[in-house]
Amino acid sequence: MSPAEHALKYPEIWRRFSPRQTLIRYAWYVGAVFVVAWSLHNLDLPWQYFADAHEQALDLLVRMVPPDWDILEEVVAIMLETINIATLGTAITVVIAFPIAFLAARNTTFNTTTWAIARFILVASRSINTVVWGLLFVAIFGPGPVAGIWAIAFRSIGFLGKLVAEAIEEIDEGTVEAIEATGASRLQVLWIGILPQVLPVIYGTTVYRWDINIRESTVLGFVGAGGIGILLYSTMNLFRWEQVSVLLVSIFAVVVVSEFVSAAVRQRIT
């Protein structure tokens, strides 16, 4: 190796990436910036509204104090309804998502068709936001908590189903084979070989989703599907900001507590 070649192969200054890698990386960065620039250009955002945005925001904050604690009783009642919507929705989800998860896992499904159908249900359920499901169920059941419960349930099926199906696909096949070798029926294999392995995942994911659902159920009221969102929307439209602050504080408290509970439960399970 000539000194020149040697210098090229083992340069004095160490660089982590080769020039080619660096070039590709920068091409990605330029591409990303270009796409964002195109988006901003096409959106044509009215930036002049930013000029007084801080004043508007400050104005809102000033009008929020002092909070009007007189409505607290009403808030507590509707907050309970919100929590109940989230919990009942999650309970329905567990019942529906459970069989779908087994159909959506490659090792427990019947055939490719059932697998594809189950997968499609999971994707469709996850793609449509809880609030959009809310719109749909309000059209079916009329405004009220029943629409909210079904909206929560339909959005959560995809979430729970997907994670449980992944857990089923990752189980220890040795246990399953051992149970099969004893001459167990298909159902017994499911019940004794597979279910105990995924049960912690099912519990953990359910509690996790419940905590997300508490957060989601606070806004279902915006489309009329029950819960505290109805009150939040009406007080906002009536410019009763001193009541809005009470609602925000209570939402904050409930969401933080539910997150804490869910984290604690999941830590104990896993």
Next chain:
Amino acid sequence: MTAPAETESARRLEWHTLKLIENPVTRYGLMAGVLIYLFWALGSLDVDWNRVSQGVVRTGNMFDRMFPPDFSRSELLIREVVVSVQMALAASFFGMILAVPIGLCAAVNLVPRPVYLVARAIIILSRTFHEIIWAIFFVKIVGFGPLAGVLTLTIASVSFISKMLAEDVENMPPEQLEAVRATGASFPKLLIYCISPQALPRYLGVSIYRLDANIRHSTVVGIVGAGGIGQVLAATFSRYDYDFSLAILLTIIALVFLGEIFSNWARGKLR
């Protein structure tokens, strides 16, 4: 050996599947508690059962009206879907940039305690409220349209990405930090030579994941007037224009599916 001892040992030998909660009293007590709560919750709801019982008939009517999906207004559909995607892209970009300072300030091993607490407070506050609540506020502040949507999604992205970034930085082994500090490196140099090489791949991965999540959320913030396809969707529902609703829903499913494929592919490339 006496008889009771025999049955005792037989019972111990009998095989049971492992239970998650060993104590049967706690186990069944918990189950009963959950069931009682669920029934109480169901009973406490203020439901107009008369109206709900019409649901089955209404579902039939709705499906009748939904099929076939009406793609004839595809021009409007495509325009608004593109607006949604653009909102998601712009918000992800702003979120990525703003998340760096906030995320670094929220890492307990990098900054002084007060800065850490302020950054964590920002993250918790923005995470707790649902995107739609933020969207309403921004609609009140900057008016209807995509600007409110971009701001909403930016807030959501900042809180998510900075939380992940902070956790990532906190989980870094302390040796490298110490080694680079021992050379007398200033804080910016510490960032460039120690933090960024370790955190960058995951940060980019999280950002791409967030882009995917933003595409999902960009389809709904419109329901409260923050721009994008959600606005059109809400309008079709209030006008009982269900065949167009179905067309929009199918487009959203396809869009989210594509976003997920892209996000998985790009994150796979990063690894």
